[in-house]
Amino acid sequence: MANIALSQVQSTAARASAWTRLKSNRNWLGLWFMLPAAAFLILFLAYPLGLGVWLSFTDAKIGRSGIFVGLENYEWLWDDNVFWLSVFNTLLYTVVASVVKFGIGLYLALLLNERMPFKAIIRAVVLIPFIVPTVLSAIAFWWIYDAQFSIVSWTLRHLGLIDGNINFLGDTWNARWSTIFANIWRGIPFVAITLLAGLQTVSPSLYEAATIDGANRWQIFRHVTFPLLTPIIAVVMTFSVLFTFTDFQLIWVLTRGGPVNATHLMATLSYQRAIIGGQLGEGAAISTAMIPFLLAAILLSWFGLQRRKWQQGETND
Amino acid sequence: MTETFASKLVRPGRALKAEALADHSEGMAYLQTLPRRLVTLYLPLGLILIVLLFPFYWMALTAIKPDDQLLDMDRVSPFWTWTPTFKHIYKLLFETQYPLWLWNTMFIAVAATFLSIVASVLAAYAIVRIRFKGAPYAGILIFLAYLVPPSILFIPLSSVVFQYGLFDTPFALILTYPTILIPFSTWLLMGYFKTIPFELEECALIDGASRWQILLKIVLPLAVPGLISAFIFCFTLCWNEFIYALTFLSSTPNKTVPVAIVNEFVDGDIYRWGSLMAGALVGSLPLVILYAFFVEHYVAAMTGAVKE
Numbered sequence: 042m043a044n045i046a047l048s049q050v051q052s053t054a055a056r057a058s059a060w061t062r063l064k065s066n067r068n069w070l071g072l073w074f075m076l077p078a079a080a081f082l083i084l085f086l087a088y089p090l091g092l093g094v095w096l097s098f099t100d101a102k103i104g105r106s107g108i109f110v111g112l113e114n115y116e117w118l119w120d121d122n123v124f125w126l127s128v129f130n131t132l133l134y135t136v137v138a139s140v141v142k143f144g145i146g147l148y149l150a151l152l153l154n155e156r157m158p159f160k161a162i163i164r165a166v167v168l169i170p171f172i173v174p175t176v177l178s179a180i181a182f183w184w185i186y187d188a189q190f191s192i193v194s195w196t197l198r199h200l201g202l203i204d205g206n207i208n209f210l211g212d213t214w215n216a217r218w219s220t221i222f223a224n225i226w227r228g229i230p231f232v233a234i235t236l237l238a239g240l241q242t243v244s245p246s247l248y249e250a251a252t253i254d255g256a257n258r259w260q261i262f263r264h265v266t267f268p269l270l271t272p273i274i275a276v277v278m279t280f281s282v283l284f285t286f287t288d289f290q291l292i293w294v295l296t297r298g299g300p301v302n303a304t305h306l307m308a309t310l311s312y313q314r315a316i317i318g319g320q321l322g323e324g325a326a327i328s329t330a331m332i333p334f335l336l337a338a339i340l341l342s343w344f345g346l347q348r349r350k351w352q353q354g355e356t357n358d
Numbered sequence: 359m360t361e362t363f364a365s366k367l368v369r370p371g372r373a374l375k376a377e378a379l380a381d382h383s384e385g386m387a388y389l390q391t392l393p394r395r396l397v398t399l400y401l402p403l404g405l406i407l408i409v410l411l412f413p414f415y416w417m418a419l420t421a422i423k424p425d426d427q428l429l430d431m432d433r434v435s436p437f438w439t440w441t442p443t444f445k446h447i448y449k450l451l452f453e454t455q456y457p458l459w460l461w462n463t464m465f466i467a468v469a470a471t472f473l474s475i476v477a478s479v480l481a482a483y484a485i486v487r488i489r490f491k492g493a494p495y496a497g498i499l500i501f502l503a504y505l506v507p508p509s510i511l512f513i514p515l516s517s518v519v520f521q522y523g524l525f526d527t528p529f530a531l532i533l534t535y536p537t538i539l540i541p542f543s544t545w546l547l548m549g550y551f552k553t554i555p556f557e558l559e560e561c562a563l564i565d566g567a568s569r570w571q572i573l574l575k576i577v578l579p580l581a582v583p584g585l586i587s588a589f590i591f592c593f594t595l596c597w598n599e600f601i602y603a604l605t606f607l608s609s610t611p612n613k614t615v616p617v618a619i620v621n622e623f624v625d626g627d628i629y630r631w632g633s634l635m636a637g638a639l640v641g642s643l644p645l646v647i648l649y650a651f652f653v654e655h656y657v658a659a660m661t662g663a664v665k666e
Contacts, residue, residue: 070569071490078481078540081473082503085515086537090506093514101517145406152403155395163407165653170410172649172656174598176616177638181413184420184631192416195431226410231660238661287507290600294620308509308601315513316605328510339505 096325103319114326124327127298127305131334133217134306135286138224142281143274145225146232151262153233154240164234171230179294182223186210186295210296213303220304223291228284232277239273240266279342286334307331414642420635421446428631446632450640454633455611455618460641462528463614467596469532474539474592475585481540482547483573487559497548504541511537512605519606530606531614535596542595543588546659550584551577587659590652597645615641 097114101107118124153164170178185192186209194206209219243266251261289308292298298305298313305313307327315324420428422442427434450456481500485493515534516525524530554577562572578585603614610622619637623630649656 067488068490071484071488071493074480074484074488075490075496076480077477078500078544081477081533081536081540082500085518085534086503086506086511089511089514089518092518093510096514096517106517148402149406152399152406155399157399163403164657165650166407167410168649168653168657168660169414169646172594172645173414173642174600174616174645176598176600176620177642178413178417180619180634180638181417184635185413185416187631190429190431190631192436195436226413229406229410234657235661238657283505283507287509289509290616293600293604311509311513312601312605316516321513321517325513328513331507331510335505335507335510 093325094329096322097329099322101321101325103316103321107322110322114323115330117323118326118330123302123305124310126302127307127310127327128330130217130304131286131306131308134221134224134288135282138221138228138285139278139282141221141225142228142232142285143278146229146277147236147274149229149233150236150240151266153237164237168230168234170227171234175227175290176294178227179223179291182219182226182291183210183295186219211300213300216296216300216304220292220295223295224285224288227291228281232281235277236270236273239270243269275342279339282338282342283335286338287331417635417639417642420631421639423632425632446636447640450633450636454622456615456637456640458611459613459615459618460644462612463597463616463641464644466528466531466535466614467593469528470535470539470596471589471592473532474536474543475588477536478540478543478547478588479573479578479585482544482551483577485544486548486551487556487577488569500541500544503537504545508538508599508601512601515602516605525606526608526612528612531599531603534602534606535599538595538599539592543592546588546591547581547584550581554580583655583658586652587655590648590656591659593648594645594656 096107098109098111099107100110100113149167153160153167157163184190188208188211189206191206191209193209194203197203198206208215210216247265247269248261251265256264287308288306289312292304292306292309293312296304298309302310307330311324311327313324314320314327318324419437419439422444423439424441424443424445427436427439427441481496484490485497485500519525519530519534524533558576558580559572562576567575598616599614600616603617604620607613607617610618613621615637619634619641623634623637
């Protein structure tokens, strides 16, 4: 009897301690804590990502799951001039917009870093283009770019610089530059404010030392500010390139890819083919074709950063 | 920054000290003369500010201009109006489904943000503090998820949403937006949690608190600024999202503001510019007001996501 009671007590104790041990087990706890985030990301991100690649190998249409057709969609795209035009447009859009955003953003960050009255308010105001939803500011640009009633045409005409109205969104190259301008306008605050945050971490004693050594403003920027800012520049520009490359909203509101596909980006073309045209497989192939470009952008900045750190002799981290 | 500004008005001495502490980047600026600063600083800054703000001025002006002045640029200067009208805004709020669209956007944004923040708090805490096996990899995977853009996912997601029976319901967006928001806010909160001293948690553990109690009673109260940052930024991202809303919603009453404005105002009405601009203006206001109260948090969130 006593033995049985004792063993019962022991087994309860064992069970309890197993439970407590499990409760304090890091791996077990970590699993539970990670569960909600993991569930979202697996169900709505990882699974669709895989499905998208799979769809690009099928002839799926809206309302009909497709059958495997191998590389047919890609062969089809290879001979498709509109697809190559969209690749060209996307690269042009990304390269021009990112370079200008970086240039003006860095310049604006340096200006905002100066001593001046109402600095806090000015900084807050600069960010407004970034907070207002892109679609809503794109609509303002749509009106500014109107063929007949554009305020820009009006001003230039009254200054005597042009004779007729500019057809901002109706002409191939005009439309390209107009959409690129709108993208730059929206992206500058992000670049400027993030670089400003980076600038503020640079210790003022470095500037003082450089000034005492007789460095001029350009030399200080080139040899003190810029090298210290490089890591943050790499991160900001990776994001900037990524967002510009996959932009959809601005183009969709301003031109929907027109005139004659001159402003189609890969994202807008895949929307048009897949959702409006119903060719899910082909659209998926276009968006899958974006992945190598994105990977290249990420790797480029990653290795850029690594090289910097290696140069500075920081092997850890 | 705003705090410094306010205290400057009240107590100059303290403000000067605060200024000296907060503002350590002017370098040798005091050596420059005013005319030089006018040309190198104020002029370019002014020009950039005008370009950045002009579209909003134009949006607001168009929204309150009478229709005849919009299309007649010869007799009246287009840059100003002496006869503002609230007709467009009135029409927008009382004769269209705009309030419904605003409500949809708000509801979806709040729900998706709430779900994302709960999931992110748990994930960030697990990665930073529980440090289970594989935590660093989980951190990297979450960061990689941030780099997957919606423009690649919307096609397969549309068929997933259809399979799950969510098509044309707010849940299609409430459940898909977290894939954009969770990576961002987890990354942000990981940074915040790292700054909370570990000793506080150790003491609580010794006192017999469970992980759950530690999280709720010690870590979260200390991470409130981070939570606000994450909330503001997630909310803004939701409000801004377009491609999922365009793809997963089809009937007019279910739409969100950006999609509805683009699709419902564009055709039919000849004098559509006034209502379009009014729609864009009213749709931007909630975010701008929220932003005005939480600028600091917003900026912290934006730069926090970029910092390593």
